[in-house]
Amino acid sequence: MRFTILALSSLFFFNCQTKETADIVVVNANAYTVNGNFDKTEAFAIKDGKFIEVGTSQSILDNYKSVNVIDAKGQTIVPGFIDAHCHFLGLGYNEQAVDLRGTKSFEDVVKRVITFVNTTGAKFVKGRGWDQNDWQEKQFPKKTLLDKLFPNIPIALTRVDGHAILCNQAALDLGNVTKASTIDGGEVVIENGELTGVLVDNAIGLVLEHWPKFSREDTVKALMAAQDICFDYGLTTVNDAGLSVEAIEIIDSLQQAGDLKMRIYAMASATEENLNHFINKGIIKTERLNVRSFKFYADGALGSRGAMLRAPYEDKPGHLGLLVNSIDILKKTAERIAASDYQMNTHAIGDSANRAVLQTYKTVLSGKPDRRWKIEHAQVISPEDFELFNDIIPSVQPTHATSDMYWAEDRVGHERIKGAYAYQDLLKAYGKVALGTDFPVEDVNPFYTFYAAVARQDLKQYPEGGYQMENALTREQALKGMTIWAAFSNFEEHEKGSIEAGKFADFIILDHDIMSVNVKALPNVKVNATYLNGIEQ
Numbered sequence: 001m002r003f004t005i006l007a008l009s010s011l012f013f014f015n016c017q018t019k020e021t022a023d024i025v026v027v028n029a030n031a032y033t034v035n036g037n038f039d040k041t042e043a044f045a046i047k048d049g050k051f052i053e054v055g056t057s058q059s060i061l062d063n064y065k066s067v068n069v070i071d072a073k074g075q076t077i078v079p080g081f082i083d084a085h086c087h088f089l090g091l092g093y094n095e096q097a098v099d100l101r102g103t104k105s106f107e108d109v110v111k112r113v114i115t116f117v118n119t120t121g122a123k124f125v126k127g128r129g130w131d132q133n134d135w136q137e138k139q140f141p142k143k144t145l146l147d148k149l150f151p152n153i154p155i156a157l158t159r160v161d162g163h164a165i166l167c168n169q170a171a172l173d174l175g176n177v178t179k180a181s182t183i184d185g186g187e188v189v190i191e192n193g194e195l196t197g198v199l200v201d202n203a204i205g206l207v208l209e210h211w212p213k214f215s216r217e218d219t220v221k222a223l224m225a226a227q228d229i230c231f232d233y234g235l236t237t238v239n240d241a242g243l244s245v246e247a248i249e250i251i252d253s254l255q256q257a258g259d260l261k262m263r264i265y266a267m268a269s270a271t272e273e274n275l276n277h278f279i280n281k282g283i284i285k286t287e288r289l290n291v292r293s294f295k296f297y298a299d300g301a302l303g304s305r306g307a308m309l310r311a312p313y314e315d316k317p318g319h320l321g322l323l324v325n326s327i328d329i330l331k332k333t334a335e336r337i338a339a340s341d342y343q344m345n346t347h348a349i350g351d352s353a354n355r356a357v358l359q360t361y362k363t364v365l366s367g368k369p370d371r372r373w374k375i376e377h378a379q380v381i382s383p384e385d386f387e388l389f390n391d392i393i394p395s396v397q398p399t400h401a402t403s404d405m406y407w408a409e410d411r412v413g414h415e416r417i418k419g420a421y422a423y424q425d426l427l428k429a430y431g432k433v434a435l436g437t438d439f440p441v442e443d444v445n446p447f448y449t450f451y452a453a454v455a456r457q458d459l460k461q462y463p464e465g466g467y468q469m470e471n472a473l474t475r476e477q478a479l480k481g482m483t484i485w486a487a488f489s490n491f492e493e494h495e496k497g498s499i500e501a502g503k504f505a506d507f508i509i510l511d512h513d514i515m516s517v518n519v520k521a522l523p524n525v526k527v528n529a530t531y532l533n534g535i536e537q
Helices: 002-018 057-063 088-094 106-120 144-149 169-174 202-208 216-232 245-257 272-281 327-338 351-364 383-391 398-404 408-419 423-430 446-455 475-481 484-489 519-524
Strands: 024-027 030-032 043-047 050-055 069-071 076-079 081-086 125-130 155-159 164-167 186-191 194-201 235-243 263-269 289-297 343-348 374-377 393-396 507-510 527-532
Touching (some): 088 216, 106 144, 106 155, 155 169, 164 169, 169 194, 216 527, 235 289, 245 263, 245 272, 272 289, 272 327, 327 343, 327 351, 351 374, 351 383, 383 408
Parallel strands (some): 024 069, 374 393
Antiparallel strands (some): 024 043, 076 507, 155 164, 164 194, 507 527
16 A cells, blocks of 8 residues: 555656646637637647647646646637737827827817927927818818917828828928929829918928937837837737838837837838848848838828829819829839849729739739738729739738728729728638738727728728628638738748747737627727737736
8 A cells, every 4th residue: 555655656746747847838718729720729838938839728737837827717818919011100109299080170180289289388290190081071171270370380280091291381381382392192282272281192291301300219219109009909010011221220129128029020111221221131030020021102092082093083083193103113113122032012002003013013023932022901903903912912901991981982983992992802812811900090909900800890880781791801811810811921920820839929818709709899809918928018
């Protein structure tokens, strides 16, 4: 009997000794791995910032010991969200500007500017977020009241899409903007022979090129503020669409110091300076930073009628929109990037711009497989052009559909709208769609993205039954688009985007199961905890 007890004790000791030590063990979870089979799991073990095994709670506890065992108590866990198209730094800068989102009139805009000036004492004022389509008077605003209230303080208020600004005269004077001012790919809006203060697309630079530059301190503050916001929503990787050399270097330095933990897929703005710098330097890749792409603009935005269409706007006869860059510049830039290891990600909204970009991509990428070039937004597509996405990644933002649906058909008409926000059609063409928000154009909240993709409704649950539901995504497709497919679009599918052994331990714990909760509850799902490299943020 004494021998049996000793033998059992020895066996118990041996089993304990053979268990591998993990930094963290998570058990009793309702976890969606988003692996190739879209398997669910109960548990996983983490070591050195990576998942080392995924399995049942019993199997993980049998194989691993840890001083940090988390009992998920049935809570839902999914991979950390990846926003495939946003403006992370811009979000942070917006925290230092007038927030004009949700304004219901131009008078509301002015009240917010007055409050901002009185509170901050700012000598130069920027704001962002107004949308005349949300106002009773749906015309572009005019600068008259701003001139009266702020004759000596330059004011520049950016439309929600970033493709138009309203300036007062003091701001226009910075760039010597007059009624005679013109610029390729942009418009100085004039009514009744007078400047309105509205500048569209490339004309924006006439003023902002003379605006005081953000200091390094401003940029650091912006990045840290944006990180706090994004971690709260479960974002663990963001694709920042359009950054300068200086901004990327600051991001890298903050990440290397351990202050900025967010993983960033940085799209450098496709300026001559950036092209020279990064193509010569080559791809930059760390665990937190990936610089291997350029952001290029083909046209403007639909809301400001800058998107380039094949036939005139329904609500502005004779007007086709704007090419921000000429076809010649598009082709030359694409050829240059194609000759490098870099990816090209082009903003294209209108059907004309999308066709031009698709055709250019096809030409320059001939014989170059798996380059994973993207079209950002892919918003209005001609029926015959969907098939051209067979080897081009569509990077889309589902909340654009539910924001624009109130007026988009007015812009493009009953027939063309059928090819707009057509996510299921794009998915069928390529096999994947990368999903993002375009924040701060839209809200940061990724659950709004998921809801808009699946329900095709806004937060007021309009329209009943959903908007063009033939192009709604399933919940599985939406989750993939926000995780593994977004990772694939960044050449990072082997290191993130799913809960699998060998990948970064980036995951989030939710208060509801987004795969089964009532669809109306999706926008209200909350993140209970965000983990990056297995560390709670």
